[in-house]
Amino acid sequence: MVGQANSFIIKKLSKTDIALFFVVVMLVGFLLSRSLLSAGMAGFGATALWNVHLKNWLRDKWWLWGLAWVAMYAISGLWSSDASNWHTRVEVKLAILLLPLSFTLLPAFTAKQLRRFALIASILFLCSAAYSLFFYFKDPVYYSEQYVYSHILPTLVYGDHIRYSLAVALFIVWCVYIWPQLLHRWLRVFIAITIILLSIYLHVLAARSGLLVWYLFLVLFCFRLVFTKKPMVGISLLLFLAAAGFLASRYVPTLEKRVWYVKETYRQYQGGVATSGLSDMGRLISYRLAVDIIKAHPFNGVGAGDMQQEMEKGYMAKYPQVPAEYRLIPHNQFLIVCLGCGIPALVLFSVWAFFPATWGRGAKGRFFLLVTWLSLLLALMVEPMLEVQFGVFVFLFFLLWQRHTLTIAPPPAVAP
Known part of the structure; x- marks a missing residue:
């Protein structure tokens, strides 16, 4: 009887029902567990690619461009001395070889399935925000002062507030x-x-991304409102946004400290102070060093496994006073690809990064897709997004989810 019941349930579930389950698993894993995130991506990929002919894989041009530049990372192992680091980076x-293909070959979700996702994902993100705010309201003075040192409120996602805040903002866009x-x-x-609540929370968290x-x-x-049918609404919202942003920067303690921190970083940088304890200084210095190293290895880079080693050498030679915790690989994905694999890989990666701008032509919700893509493109320019698991997930999932949900499947026909 149990076997028959399970068989009946499986027959009643569509491919998109199962895929949606793994989407939720991915989100829960993103917030709580790296291994669960990996399992969710694997399950989603297996579901989407089940019974799909291999020839259909080649129809996804974005996947092919991704395959090309990721292959360059893999090939750079031939001239990387640090095999362990190379293996980790590859x-x-x-996921770049799995999620794009899976979303492309997966049928569209129904409106009912998207409503379920909206409800479940909202609950997950609200609970994650409540987790952070619990610490803040427990000791608001302490946590506000920590922002002077760029110490952000505790968050889920193993404390990765950059990728987490980016996910919250992109979820708001989709909502x-x-x-x-x-x-x-x-x-x-x-x-x-x-x-509304997640928007307020982003200002309390005060993570710039x-x-x-x-x-x-x-x-x-x-x-968009100004230049379409509602110009007065758009202008009013712009004025309200400007006023609200100004007031938040003055009266939300964490955001006020965050604004001070950013101003102080650039003041010291413009003054030629290159060894400050401000973490953003390490980010700016990393750009200088990466460009110098790329000039010495323009064609094939230093190898994906040796990027950290070469950056360390640069710090020791030019900025020995910079503390070890601020010695970073360049916080720019384009520079990272060029540093590790050379200019040919950078060209392939750039085509891949800008390719989504061609998606969704004629679609009603293309504006939201372009905003999502532009937001993630900016993230690539200021973060090593694709060098860490959570960055890869946020970049791929929210971009592909927004594209996939531009099309909504009709409800399944009811048998007479």
Whole structure:
């Protein structure tokens, strides 16, 4: 009887039902467990690619460009002396060979499935925000002062506030996109409240990556209103946004300290202070060093496994006073690819990075897709997004999810 019941359930579940389950597993894993995230991606990929002919794989041009530049990373192992580091950097990019293909070959989700995702994902992100705010309200003075030293509120995602805040902001973008398509009044109210609460939370968390995406989206959304059918609404929202942003920077303690920190970093950098304890200084110095190393190894780079070693040599030669914790690989994915694998790999990677700008032509929700892509493109320019598991997931998932949900499947036909 149990076997028959399981067989009945499996037959009732569509491929997209199973895929949606693994999407939720991926989100839970992103927040709580690296291994669960990996399992979710593997399950999602296996579901999407099941019974799909191999010849269909070659139709996804973006996947082919990704395959090309990731292959360059793999080939650079031939001239990388640190095999362990090389293996780690290649392994983390395997999702680039799985998720794009999986989303492309997966049928569209139904409106009902997207409503389920909106509800579940909202609950997950609200709970994750509550986790952070628990610490803040427990000792607001202490945590506010920590922002002077660039110490952010505790978060899930193993404390990776950069990728986490980016995910929260991109989820808000998707919620605004899907909101008009939510049929149930209670769900629309709940999602609207979620958008407001997560927006407030981003200002308390004061992580620049998330705030940059949030403000970028709202400014572009307002201009979209101005140049379409609702110019007065767009102008009013722009004025409100400017006033709200100013007041938040003055009266939200964590954000106020964060603004001071950014100003102080650039003041010292402009003054020629290159050994400050401010972590952003290490980021700026890393750009200088990476460019110098690339000039010495323009064609094939230093090898994906030896990037950290070569950067260490540069720090020792030119900036020996910089503390070890601020000796970084360049926080720019384009520089990283060129540093590790040379200019040919950079060309392939650049085509791959800009290719999503061609997606969704004629689609009603293309604006939201372009905002998501532009936000992630900016993240590539200021973070080593694709060198860590969470960065790879955030980049691929939110970009591909936004593209995939531009098309909504009709509900399944009911048998007479």
